[in-house]
Amino acid sequence: MPPTLRDVAAAAGVSIRTVSNVVNGYAAVSDELRTRVQTALDELGYRPNLLARSLKQGRSNLIALVLPELDNPYFAELTRAIVEDGTARGFTVMIDQTSGDPERERDLVLRADRSALFDGLIVSPLGLTDEQLREIPASHAVVFLGEDDHPKFDHVRIDNHAAAQAATAHLIAQGCRRICAVGVHPSISRGTTTTRLEGYRAALAAAGIPFDPALVLPTARFTRDEGAAAMHAAWKLSEPPDGLFCFSDLLALGALRAAHDLGVRVPEELAIVGFDDIEDGRYSMPSLSTVSPDKRWIAQTALDKLTERIDSGQTDAATVIAPWDLQVRESSQRSGG
Amino acid sequence: MPPTLRDVAAAAGVSIRTVSNVVNGYAAVSDELRTRVQTALDELGYRPNLLARSLKQGRSNLIALVLPELDNPYFAELTRAIVEDGTARGFTVMIDQTSGDPERERDLVLRADRSALFDGLIVSPLGLTDEQLREIPASHAVVFLGEDDHPKFDHVRIDNHAAAQAATAHLIAQGCRRICAVGVHPSISRGTTTTRLEGYRAALAAAGIPFDPALVLPTARFTRDEGAAAMHAAWKLSEPPDGLFCFSDLLALGALRAAHDLGVRVPEELAIVGFDDIEDGRYSMPSLSTVSPDKRWIAQTALDKLTERIDSGQTDAATVIAPWDLQVRESSQRSGG
DNA sequence: GCCCGGTTTTGCATCGATGCATTCCTCTTG
DNA sequence: CAAGAGGAATGCATCGATGCAAAACCGGGC
Numbered sequence: 001m002p003p004t005l006r007d008v009a010a011a012a013g014v015s016i017r018t019v020s021n022v023v024n025g026y027a028a029v030s031d032e033l034r035t036r037v038q039t040a041l042d043e044l045g046y047r048p049n050l051l052a053r054s055l056k057q058g059r060s061n062l063i064a065l066v067l068p069e070l071d072n073p074y075f076a077e078l079t080r081a082i083v084e085d086g087t088a089r090g091f092t093v094m095i096d097q098t099s100g101d102p103e104r105e106r107d108l109v110l111r112a113d114r115s116a117l118f119d120g121l122i123v124s125p126l127g128l129t130d131e132q133l134r135e136i137p138a139s140h141a142v143v144f145l146g147e148d149d150h151p152k153f154d155h156v157r158i159d160n161h162a163a164a165q166a167a168t169a170h171l172i173a174q175g176c177r178r179i180c181a182v183g184v185h186p187s188i189s190r191g192t193t194t195t196r197l198e199g200y201r202a203a204l205a206a207a208g209i210p211f212d213p214a215l216v217l218p219t220a221r222f223t224r225d226e227g228a229a230a231m232h233a234a235w236k237l238s239e240p241p242d243g244l245f246c247f248s249d250l251l252a253l254g255a256l257r258a259a260h261d262l263g264v265r266v267p268e269e270l271a272i273v274g275f276d277d278i279e280d281g282r283y284s285m286p287s288l289s290t291v292s293p294d295k296r297w298i299a300q301t302a303l304d305k306l307t308e309r310i311d312s313g314q315t316d317a318a319t320v321i322a323p324w325d326l327q328v329r330e331s332s333q334r335s336g337g
Numbered sequence: 338m339p340p341t342l343r344d345v346a347a348a349a350g351v352s353i354r355t356v357s358n359v360v361n362g363y364a365a366v367s368d369e370l371r372t373r374v375q376t377a378l379d380e381l382g383y384r385p386n387l388l389a390r391s392l393k394q395g396r397s398n399l400i401a402l403v404l405p406e407l408d409n410p411y412f413a414e415l416t417r418a419i420v421e422d423g424t425a426r427g428f429t430v431m432i433d434q435t436s437g438d439p440e441r442e443r444d445l446v447l448r449a450d451r452s453a454l455f456d457g458l459i460v461s462p463l464g465l466t467d468e469q470l471r472e473i474p475a476s477h478a479v480v481f482l483g484e485d486d487h488p489k490f491d492h493v494r495i496d497n498h499a500a501a502q503a504a505t506a507h508l509i510a511q512g513c514r515r516i517c518a519v520g521v522h523p524s525i526s527r528g529t530t531t532t533r534l535e536g537y538r539a540a541l542a543a544a545g546i547p548f549d550p551a552l553v554l555p556t557a558r559f560t561r562d563e564g565a566a567a568m569h570a571a572w573k574l575s576e577p578p579d580g581l582f583c584f585s586d587l588l589a590l591g592a593l594r595a596a597h598d599l600g601v602r603v604p605e606e607l608a609i610v611g612f613d614d615i616e617d618g619r620y621s622m623p624s625l626s627t628v629s630p631d632k633r634w635i636a637q638t639a640l641d642k643l644t645e646r647i648d649s650g651q652t653d654a655a656t657v658i659a660p661w662d663l664q665v666r667e668s669s670q671r672s673g674g
Numbered sequence: 675g676c677c678c679g680g681t682t683t684t685g686c687a688t689c690g691a692t693g694c695a696t697t698c699c700t701c702t703t704g
Numbered sequence: 705c706a707a708g709a710g711g712a713a714t715g716c717a718t719c720g721a722t723g724c725a726a727a728a729c730c731g732g733g734c
Contacts, residue, residue: 002451002453004689004690004691005690005691005692006690014713014714015713015714015715016690016691016714016715017692017713017714017715018712018713018714020691020692021712021713023691024692026692027711027712027713028711028712028713029712029713030711030712030713033712033713045451047448047451047452047453048452048690048691049392049452049453049689049690049691050452050453050454051388051391051392051397051453051454051689051690051691052392052453052689052690052691052692052719053690053691053692054388054691054719055386055388055389055392055689055690055691055719055720055721056690056691056692056693056718056719057691057692057719058719060388069417070407070413070416070417070420071410071413071414071416071417071616073408073410073413076407076408076410076413077408079407079408080406080407080408080434080436083407083432083433083434084434084436092431092433094429094431094432095420095431095432096420096429097417097420097421099417099421111384114339114382114384115384115385115386115387116339116384116386116387116388116389116720117387117388224616224617224619224620228620253617253620254620256620256622257620257621257622257624260622279408279561280561280590280617282561283561283565283590283591283593283594284594284621284622285593285594285597285621285622287594341719341720341721342720342721342722343720351683351684352683352684352685353684353685353720353721354683354684354685354722355682355683355684357721357722358682358683360721361722363722364681364682364683365681365682365683366682366683367681367682367683370682370683385720385721386719386720386721388719388720388721389689389719389720389721389722390720390721390722391689391721392689392690392691392719392720392721393688393689393720393721393722393723394689394721394722395689453690675734676733676734677732677733677734678731678732678733678734679730679731679732680729680730680731681728681729681730681731682727682728682729682730683726683727683728683729684725684726684727684728685724685725685726685727686723686724686725686726687722687723687724688721688722688723688724689720689721689722689723690719691718691719692717692718692719693716693717693718693719694715694716694717694718695714695715695716695717696713696714696715696716697712697713697714697715698711698712698713698714699710699711699712699713700709700710700711700712701708701709701710701711702707702708702709702710703706703707703708703709704705704706704707704708
């Protein structure tokens with residue numbers, strides 16, 4: 001049994017309240033008592049019971065980060081940024097994986113949100129329906145990362161349309177004419193992947209290249225093996241592509257590996273651009289061109305918004321657009337620079 | 338303000354205690370009251386306050402996972418395993434990053450351990466000193482992953498000596514005679530990296546190859562760029578190596594990339610073996626040979642041990658050795674098969 | 675009609691810490 | 705010397721939920 005305020009008070013021969021005052025630096029406590037209490041605290045190794053404190057104060061300084069998966073480096077890198085920044089602000093950040101299960105996501109968000117355990121939530125949604133979102137009381141502190149806008153809550157995201165368009169335009173500028181879009185989610189009609197596809201189509205249109213539905217390769221998830229499978233599928237097309245725009249770096253890295261296995265030279269025969277700018281892509285062979293969202297900025301802004309909500313109780317919901325840039329590396333750079 | 342038991346009780350015209358009974362399925366409640374209370378619960382959207390419940394019950398069903406870093410895929414993959422398994426057991430797993438800071442690690446472990454917020458801790462230590470470990474009361478539920486044995490606590494780890502020896506022996510079998518060991522931590526004299534170095538030396542000794550200290554390349558951290566730097570250093574040696582045993586896959590992947598930049602053919606000129614079996618290594622070019630610890634087994638066993646400790650209050654500390662195997666892939670396979 | 679056994683329902687104390695307000699000092703001042 | 709100001713220390717109620725045990729209720733049997 002860990003010592004409580006009561007134990008310390010007994011040991012020091014003072015009231016519970018006085019010990020609490022010493023612990024929190026409250027009020028005026030005489031030097032004599034202060035040292036006596038401090039000694040008792042040290043000797044017993046007292047630690048405040050955070051449950052009790054949070055219960056009384058109505059605030060836990062815990063926030064939860066709800067993510068689809070951690071073994072996607074994009075999320076791991078984003079998580080690091082949020083944990084470090086959150087810690088600096090006095091929060092303890094707890095991470096919850098949905099493992100790609102929308103049901104579990106809904107559960108976590110709704111449950112965690114009202115459990116009084118967390119002061120707030122940062123959620124990177126897979127796909128909550130409007131109906132599910134409506135179940136969350138607007139008064140609660142929730143910030144969403146990514147698409148899926150809902151007017152009731154704060155959102156932090158990049159401009160996926162513009163970024164996808166830029167990536168595709170870059171491939172076109174490198175001379176690509178048949179460009180695959182890899183990573184459309186087959187069942188979801190809204191959200192990030194749809195927006196990226198639209199950006200891709202906009203770039204084609206701007207260059208006067210007709211859109212060919214056969215070049216859109218759906219994948220169930222953003223993993224290396226899905227990327228590899230998509231590459232194999234692409235190479236089986238009657239007229240294979242000369243460019244690949246993958247909606248995540250993992251997909252691109254899988255495709256890169258598959259291209260190697262198929263004896264396809266990158267970028268000479270096939271130029272590839274990914275999305276996320278994960279560290280792996282800087283060390284792949286060839287290194288991976290990619291859309292690079294500013295993760296630190298995203299983390300910081302999400303925490304700003306969340307803190308505002310927690311402290312003020314209520315703020316107008318807003319969508320904040322995060323900066324990004326296109327990192328051109330070896331996988332898409334064709335003619336000697 | 339979220340509704341409390343009191344609110345629901347008022348709405349249903351019953352006592353607080355009865356609502357609690359309905360919520361928890363306790364005791365006998367008449368059908369009539371049950372439905373009436375249930376209706377009130379649904380209408381108000383009641384959620385139990387987990388802080389209050391945990392405070393009263395002395396148990397939160399929260400466990401913390403303390404890790405050096407999440408953007409190392411090894412930890413991300415291990416984390417996934419622990420979160421999934423833990424969730425299935427009714428725990429909520431919270432992840433805390435030490436970001437490679439031993440001071441912060443000490444803080445987190447000691448603070449979290451007695452905060453009453455967590456029922457238990459799973460810690461993958463960077464390096465807690467004996468003295469620091471001694472500060473943790475033996476009664477607390479803590480399971481360590483990795484080396485750094487301490488008789489007071491449970492440990493789950495693989496046999497690093499044997500694994501390192503096997504990896505090195507494999508390189509020798511491929512014909513390597515000058516094998517670098519990459520990843521010894523420069524300042525720490527104990528722990529995982531030291532054990533791996535000993536395994537490496539044992540393999541050399543068994544093959545009658547003299548140990549050359551110049552072939553031991555220390556790195557500050559287990560990152561790709563450190564691995565790349567080590568590769569460059571290795572290639573500057575008066576007599577360059579023909580094999581690389583890297584203490585992590587990230588180091589190996591960085592080295593792989595650097596070898597490519599230097600025009601060194603892998604595995605023909607230089608065979609490489611890593612450690613961890615992260616997913617990236619299966620898709621690198623060439624794919625990476627590696628020591629593969631059984632992460633699911635480790636997660637499961639750590640949770641078994643922790644649950645035991647939490648439930649029984651006290652168990653004899655034990656060190657459990659987890660299974661591993663050597664995954665031989667392209668980066669170390671020399672003569673056609 | 676009354677007592678008994680069993681089921682429902684409720685009240686009170688409690689987990690550990692903090693807000694508020696009161697009590698208790700001590701020292702100053704008229 | 706009495707009154708008052710202000711600092712120091714404490715008690716009590718409270719946060720929301722649950723353990724325990726008492727109270728209320730029901731029907732049945734003598």
